[in-house]
Amino acid sequence: MLLFNNTVIANPKRPGRASTLRSIFPYYAGYSTQFAEQLLNSLELQADSVVLDPWNGGGTTTHAATKLGFSSIGFDLNPVMVIVAKANLLPAHEASSLMPIAQSILKQALAHQNDHAGEEPLREWLSPESARCVRQIEVEINKTLVSYSDHKSVQTSEGLNALSSLSAFFYVVLFRTTRRLLIDFVPSNPTWIKKPKSLYRRKRPTFEKIQAVFLNEIDQMGMMLQKIACFPRKYKVPIMLGLGNAESLALTSNSVDAVITSPPYCTRIDYAVATAIELAVLRFSNQNFQVLRKSLMGTSTVEAKNIKISALWGNTCAQFLSAVYCHSSKASQTYYYKNHLQYFNSLFESVKEISRVLKPEGACFLVVQDSYYKDIHNDVPTITSEMAAVYGLDLLRKDNFVSNRSMVGLNHKAKKYLKTRQTTESVLCFRKT
Secondary structure (H helix, E strand, C coil), X not given: CCCCCCCCCCCCCCCCHHXXXXXXXXXXXXXXXXXXXXXHHHCCCCCCCEEEECCCCCCXXXXXXXXXXXXXXXXXXXXXXXXXXXXXXXXHHHHHHHHHHHHHHHHHHHHCCCCCCCCCHHHHCECHHHHHHHHHHHHHHHHHHCCCCCCCCCCCHHHHHCCCHHHHHHHHHHHHHHHHHCXXXXXXXXXXXXXXXXXXXXXXXXXXXXXXXXXXXXXXXXXXXXXXXXXXXXCCCCEEEEXXXXXXXXXXXXXXXXXXXXXXXXXXXXXXXXXXXXXXXXXXXXXXXXXXHHHCCCCCCCCCCCCCCCHHHCHHHHHHHHHHHHXXXXXXXXXXHHHHHHHHHHXXXXXXXXXXXXXXEEEEEEXXXXXXXXXXXXXXXXXXXHHHHHCCEEEEEEEEEEECCCHHHHCHHHHHCCCCCCEEEEEEEEEEC
């Protein structure tokens, strides 16, 4: 039986920009590597234990588990994040191979400057010529490292399963390159991507410019890889990374020893829009983009589903939703009420699935953050705990970490309701009975 008294729980908050410089992809959500490593290291799990993160994001949990020699499973609905998580597993000894491969890819891209048929989502931000140059690099990455004969789409589970850590790493290099070229469209809120107001405002970098940025990213990421990568090669443990919905996990019941994860925040962050540039690199059409956007938990979109509040969600959730519905501000009874209903329905179904796949006496650690709707406190930690109790997850420990830094500070209109506010990130420690 696992006991949590001696479990080391560090502040999960990512330490601002410094953390971004140590990670291969700038991702707002999630927790620090130090948090995941210290937690796993102090759990005293058996050597053959399986660790799951159903909202794996950039792969912090799976990276830490692999480093410590545990089998790991990570799911995410966004293929961009699956690729980032795979790239995070590239061993440090591969660093010396990166520049020669990059030079070869760029040489082939320059030699095969072809127009590509069909919709080109990169033209949203880039001129046709510049978009063609970026696309040709993506084609050569795919041809060199994924599938030589035919271009294999990496939007689907089949394509993502074909990606090695090396090929995923090069896709992340192209993500970073494209984002750097389009930095003027990334506002102070990193979870939102702007679009040019006219065709004339699109960026027009030459192939030489794109090549220079790409090689610079290879150089920077190669040095970073030697610092953050990690795990000794003697650890050859099973790793499963792929597309997956936390509400319907493709795992057998009672098969996971520990869950370490963080559900998306209940602050209407649009995680699809946050990765719009990267999804364009992966050739996401507007239709596919909208489908993904609507499927993500915490999305700012509201689907036409007839979701009704359940008594199983607990009293705290019911009181919060009632307060939202009765609030005098515009659209409280319509958009905002339905948006929160959608979120808590997803959270409840996900907690149910986590309990199903967790072994009896298994450990579950959820990093959740409270928030506010106008001036109404949204106590997500308590709501989550009440939902978990329904499915036999006993809360044995709760560690709170208060922060004055959150995305809400970027919205000046929020001060109309509360001039100052703190957010609390809670680490909820459950054991399945």
